[in-house]
Amino acid sequence: MASHTPIPPQEAADRLAIRELVDAYAHCADRRDAKGQLALFTKDTHFLVFMDSTATEPTQELHGREALAPVFDNLNTYRTTTHFNGQSTITLDGTRATGESYCLAHHVSVDESGQRFLMIASIRYLDEFTKQDGDWYFAERRLMVDWTETRPSAP
Secondary structure (H helix, E strand, C coil): CEEEEEECCCHHHHHHHHHHHHHHHHHHHHHHHHHHCCEEEEEEEEEEEECCCCCCCEEEEEECCCHHHHHHHHHHCCCCEEEEEEEEEEEEEECCCEEEEEEEEEEEEEECCEEEEEEEEEEEEEEEEEEECEEEEEEEEEEEEEEEEEEEEEC
């Protein structure tokens, strides 16, 4: 077990707020709350998607909060989703922070014949956060897909 030194209350509050921000992103995604999801980002945010985490160039690159709406709307193509957030690391530097968090994202879809499918994606998010007016936001989010698996699923 690692030993921990005491941290100042403000640092603890900032770490908790950032973790809650990461969790709010997953919660909004699973509830199809695109407005709530958009509100988690700065107006001038930068969002990159790497469908292959080993690629040097992103599959998709978006600039500005409003450009994210179609990405979040794409979740509506699934019957349901469940995002399980795992371990994360955060490095604080005043009103800026960076972090990496893991997520297993489960996507259920149904094709035209009624066959149900489950797609699981192992995702890492590489984030840059900023604190504005006392609240933490995503300034940049890199969605890194490490692997996916799609298989038929029972109802």
